[in-house]
Amino acid sequence: MNIQDMILTLQKHWSDQGCLLMQAYDTEKGAGTMSPMTLLKSLGPEPWNVAYVEPSRRPADGRYGQNPNRLYQHHQFQVIMKPSPDNIQELYLDSLKALGIDPNKHDIRFVEDNWENPTLGAAGLGWEVWLDGMEITQFTYFQQIGGLEARPVSAEITYGLERLASYIQDKENVFELEWTDGVTVGDIFMQPEYEHSTYTFEESDEDMLFQLFSTYEKEAERIMEKGLVFPAYDYVLKCSHTFNLLDAKGVISVTERTGYISRVRNLARKIAKTYVEERERLGFPMLKKEDENHE
Amino acid sequence: MSNTVLFELGVEELPARFINDALQQLESKTKAWFENQRIPFDDVKGFATPRRLAVQVTEVAEKQPDIEEEAKGPAKKIALDDQGEWTKAAIGFSKGQGKDVDDIYFKEIKGTEYVHVNKFIEGESTANLLKEFRSVFLDLTFAKNMRWGSYDLRYARPIRWMVALFGEEVIPFSIENISTGRTTFGHRFLGEEVALHSAAEYEDVLKQQSIIPSLNERKNNIHEQLLHLEKEKQWNLVIDDDLLNEVTNLVELPTVFTGAFNEEFLEIPEEALITSMKEHQRYFPVRSTDGDLLPFFVGVRNGDDRHLDTVARGNEKVLKARLKDAQFFYEEDQKGSIDEKLEKLTRMVYQEELGTLADKVQRIKAITGKVSDWLELDDKEKAQAQRAAEICKFDLVTQMVDEFTELQGVMGEKYARLFGEDEAVAVAINEHYMPRHANGEVPSSKVGAIVSIADKMDTIVGSIAIGIIPTGSQDPYGLRRQALGILQTLNTLGWSLPVEQIIDLVHNFYVELSLPTRSKEEVNKDLHEFFNLRAAYLLREEQVDPDVVDAVLVNGINVYSTTLEKAKLLVEKRQDETFKPIQEALGRVLNLAEKAETDEVDPELFENETEAELYSTFTAMHEPYVAALENEDPVKALEILSELSSPIHEFFDQTMVMAEDVKVKNNRLGLLKSIAYDIKKYADFNAIEWKQQF
Structure with missing residues (x-):
């Protein structure tokens, strides 16, 4: 099965479970979790079920397209179900079956792995899912987001698409994976991988990036004060990506590093708090909607 | 009549590290629960897999045993009125016991007759009591708990089903949205949902469902x-x-x-x-x-x-x-050089308040230098120790250690060799992390041991200086293990180096470097207390009784190996009748010396021979005694100290210390104080409890 069909299959599967299909969020980010469709929507009491593909940038993992396993940018298929349904594990295993993975022919295990993102004040408990020894999915019950307790609890399922594809297509080099029949990941992404790596490690303008970081940070602060949660959060994402670029270049000293992380964390906390207040002011609309649907 | 009871809690995959402990808890808490409920049973058997915790109790009685007991009521003269009729008091009493006046009989207690009834408490039915068993599941504790869905409960992982059977009957109770039943689940992929007919068949049914529950x-x-x-x-x-x-x-x-x-x-x-x-x-x-x-x-x-x-x-x-x-x-x-890697340490944080790893390495080097001097290493060894200290952390910036953290030191040794470092230096890089776990091997090379001590002491002093002090089960930086490591290393290598000397050296570095620390006095007190507790722990591990531990640590740890030898000697001596008078003599001196204001002695003021005799014995033994202590020879030192025993006893027999003449009194106290000063260098003999021999 090629990657495109995998995406279509997963979308169909989770759509059938009542998930909204979203598109990737248009700001650079390191993981699907950071999309406001996960991070903000998993806050507060409103139900939320969503699935989307998220291109995820990890500048430090860039290898000029030379490493068979590591990428500047990989793809995650992200699912959020809030509150987590009682049969969430079964729903997940059914999705593997839909991808043609027969659990009886493999060894599938849920191995404890707790997730934490200090920058976003977020933490959860769960597993990494092993398919014949390979970690193919991160499965997490959110416990805390933006420093706030997550109630009700969201289940987050994050498939590493390239990982999973390398298993399904039995390929050892990520660039040989078929996106559609006849077109490989290498065909599409080799050039951007090479160029982004070159940019990240050699060409990026540190002074400009430092400046951008503080500009984004100030703007986030400023519009936070006006209660504009989503725009403020976009600037937090920009801060985070800019920080990752600087960090990958190795130009952030120790003291600066701790400082930068705690500054982003403080912003994320404020945004989380304001978001919930804002939703409350609006009367938690999705909660009402659910009641109406039940009637 | 008896029957088997089964409880099974079905969960999403538990963390593997929780399961052994959860099983033990489940077994012991189940036993305790049945005992508390007074339900007779034969045996408790627990089962645990990633997806289930279960317990089977065999030969469980159908009900609690009945209880018969005698209840005492009012005296006969109050229970019967003048006409011989039952009074309100008697009627009230019998009713209160669930009985009738017809059940009353009299029994004499200390010459007075009292009303009695035989009270009978019928045992409650087990089926009824078992409904409360949910508390056992809820009482299990886990290292980490979580919430799921919209529920309030926090547990290791989400609960998905429960089985509770007494024989063939379901025991009804629920936890959150889950109610008990007879349905269990087989292997996730090879098994299926299955209804248990009875509690006893649990293990067999699960085996058919491709699960080994035990x-x-x-x-x-x-x-x-x-x-x-x-x-x-x-x-x-x-x-x-x-x-x-x-x-x-x-x-x-x-x-x-x-x-x-x-x-x-x-x-x-x-x-x-x-x-x-x-x-x-x-x-x-x-x-x-x-x-x-x-x-x-x-x-x-x-x-x-x-x-x-x-x-x-x-x-x-x-x-x-x-x-x-x-x-x-x-x-x-293997590309680049060690120097290039060391440069990267300047960008790696060690502790926010205590700077980078490069800063830490500078301190390790300085401490290593001082300790090498004290141990009189030769020039070659000194140079090796300096180099080992300088590069002991370089492998932390290698990709291998970044990926496999537990290989720190191990890779350092290998890479150092490949980069052409001295063999002794390479070995020391690995050894400086030793002991790697409780009771692990200590460094065997001199250079490795010195750098190990320097690194650990720096970590301990730095942490305690900024207020990171282990409490209870909290010791995230493993400071206790590291302190033990220092003591064990000094002991194994047989180095006559007082621990306090190293503590003070490192603490002074911190003060000189004006690193952020709490007040010097406070830190000093905490450090010495912390190490004393570690030494006490180690001595206890060596089977030294607590009172002897207190006795030998009265002046701190000093040279740990000597303190250990001293402690073992005293443990042995305490079993020896001939030592008893010696200990009493030394103890009496210590007691009275506390009353002394000075330790000045003027032989002119002696009034009897025993004073002069004690004084001359003391002046004769003082120097060889101090020399024996300095030579770390506690056996000889104690022998010399014992020579004081008879003169002390004679002194106390013949001399009234608290004499009326103040000058004479102070002179006698002064003599005792100077002797006490020497005795205390050995131990607080009053802390030692004399073991009675029967």
Whole structure:
């Protein structure tokens, strides 16, 4: 099965479970979790079920397209179900079956792995899912987001698409994976991988990036004060990506590093708090909607 | 009539590390619960897999035993009125006991007759009591709990079903949205939903459902499969009990499989290969019967032996990718120079308040220098120690250690050799992390030991200076283990170096470098207290009784090996009748000396011979005694000290210390104080309790 069909299959599967299909969020980010469709929507009491593909940038993992396993940018298929349904594990295993993975022919295990993102004040408990020894999915019950307790609890399922594809297509080099029949990941992404790596490690303008970081940070602060949660959060994402670029270049000293992380964390906390207040002011609309649907 | 009881809690996969402990808790808490409820039973058997915690109780009685007891009421003269009729008091009493006046009989107690009834309490039905068993499940504690869905409960993992049966009957109760029933679930992929007919058939039914519910049976099953494989393939498997426990708790039905990797990866240091296999993939590494690592591994799958080839092939692929990474790291790490890597330490934080790793290395170097001087190392050794201190952390910036943190030091040694460092320096880099765990091996080379002590002391002083002090079970930086490591290393290498001397040296560095610390006095007190507690712990481990521990630590630890020898000697002496008068004599001196204001003695003021005799014995023994202590010879020192025993006894027999003449009194107290000063250098003899011999 090629990657495109995998995406279509997963979308169909989770759509059938009542998930909204979203598109990737248009700001650079390191993981699907950071999309406001996960991070903000998993806050507060409103139900939320969503699935989307998220291109995820990890500048430090860039290898000029030379490493068979590591990428500047990989793809995650992200699912959020809030509150987590009682049969969430079964729903997940059914999705593997839909991808043609027969659990009886493999060894599938849920191995404890707790997730934490200090920058976003977020933490959860769960597993990494092993398919014949390979970690193919991160499965997490959110416990805390933006420093706030997550109630009700969201289940987050994050498939590493390239990982999973390398298993399904039995390929050892990520660039040989078929996106559609006849077109490989290498065909599409080799050039951007090479160029982004070159940019990240050699060409990026540190002074400009430092400046951008503080500009984004100030703007986030400023519009936070006006209660504009989503725009403020976009600037937090920009801060985070800019920080990752600087960090990958190795130009952030120790003291600066701790400082930068705690500054982003403080912003994320404020945004989380304001978001919930804002939703409350609006009367938690999705909660009402659910009641109406039940009637 | 009795019957079997079964409780099963079905959960989403529990963390493997929780399961052994949860099983133990479940068994002991179940036992305690039945005992508290006064329900007779024969035995409790627990089961645990990643997806279930269960307990079966056999021969459970149908009800609690009835209780018969005699209840005493009012005196006869109050219970009967003048007409011989029952009074209100008597009627009230019998009613209160659930009885009738007809049940009353009299019994004499100390000459007075009282009303009595035989009270009968009928045992409650077990079926009824079992409804409360949910508390046992809720009382289990886990290292980490979580919430799920919209529920309030916090538990290790979400609860998905519960079975509760007394014989063939369901015991009704619920936890959150889950109610008990007779339905359990078989293996996730090989089994199915199944209704249990009775509590007794639990294990059989689960086995039919491709599950080995008993933790021990599962563990033994894996072990046997491994041994069988060893024999069949002529291999020597590295079977580590922790790993065996972990894989036991990752599967419900274990099947062992083997895989291979390319021989070229054997060039990677075997520690890295083993870590990759064990820690990351939970495989058992394979050695030849000669002990050489072979390019194979053994894994344990959660399922039966069907499609085992697919599983093995998938696992091989994963391991290959990991080993390729390791190989890449190993090659990359050998590029550049040690100096280049050291430069990177300036950008790695050690502790926010205490600077970078490069700062820490500077301190380790300074401490190493001082300690090398004290131990009178020769010039070559000193240079080796300096170099080892300088580069002891360089491997922390290598990609290999970044990936396999537990290989810190191990890789440092290997890379140092490849970069052409001295053998002693290379070895010291690895040894400076020793002991790596409680009671682990200590460094065996001088240079390794010195750098190890310097690094650990820097960590301890730095942490305590900024207020990181271990409390209770909280010791995130492993300071206790490191302090023990210092004492054990000093002891094993037989170095006559007082611990306090090193503590003070490092603490002074911190003050001189104006690193952020709390007040000097406070830190000093905390440090000495912390080390004293560690020394006390170690002495107790050596079977030294608590009172002797207190006695020898009265002036701090000093040279630990000597303090240990002293303590052992005193433990032995305490069993010896002839030592009793010596201890009494020395103890009396210590007691009275507390009343003294000065330690001045004027022989002119002596009034009797025993004073003069004690004084002259003391002046004669003082120097050899101090010399014996300085030579770390506690046996000789105690022998000399014992010479004071008779003069002291005679002194107290003949002399009234608290004389009326103030001058005479103070002179006598002064004499005792100067002697006490010497005695205390040995131990607080009053802390030692004399063991009564019967």
